[in-house]
Amino acid sequence: MNCLCETGQTNNLKLEGDVGADPVWCKECGCNLEVEDFDVSEALVKKLFEWSSSYGLWIDWETDTLRQNGLLLENKFNQIGKLLVNELAMELGDLYNITFIPSTSARFYATL
Template sequence: MLDYDEFQRQISFNSSIRKAEKKLLYIKGKGSDYMRLCRCQKIKQVKVEADISADPLWCGRCFANLDMNDFPLPPELKKELQAWIADYGQWIDWENDGIVKGGALMEEQHNMRGVVLAGRVKLTLEDQYDVVFAPAIFSRRIIKNAL
């Protein structure tokens, strides 16, 4: 089991690697330039999903994390997505690999907020991408395994 400091170091390290990979895998697209981790010829589906230390947009085909700044999203929506990402995992009891009291409800509220944000992303990008939402399911897994 990782202690908190080691966990934070790993997040920082993974974030640095992700940024370096993005710089190496710069792909020039038709009409727009996108810096992305995925090597898909063309991104057709964008998945909105929260995860620790990651942007909320993912390639729907190869599941690579995409830089949301590479998409024409309004600044206010980007701020709301960043705040939503920052809230991810508040229902997780990291020390005991479980959920905190009321965690299932917290996760569900986070998912409801994500559905609204994904809808706004979909409206913004509708002519360019198929936008889907992937809910957080950590507490569901923990509860299911406990039964």
């Protein structure tokens, strides 16, 4: 995968949700990578994009506050992410090391 690392490629990935970004990143340089560039099934690509698009549903962006049951919503998001990182690893095989980075933003909003 092309990234901003010195070699321009990486096999060390992380799966992490963020607003408006593909969910796969280079773990070394932090470059956001396009899911479609990986040799994975369309079904998994769809799941990854659905999961990614649900990032932040626990936050009311208009008021910048945590929604009711926000911690539970974020926990569910993280549980699905753990399952997806396993699916991604199975489809990619030994070519990549993949780490799941759970969201912790609800905890931040809960302290406000």
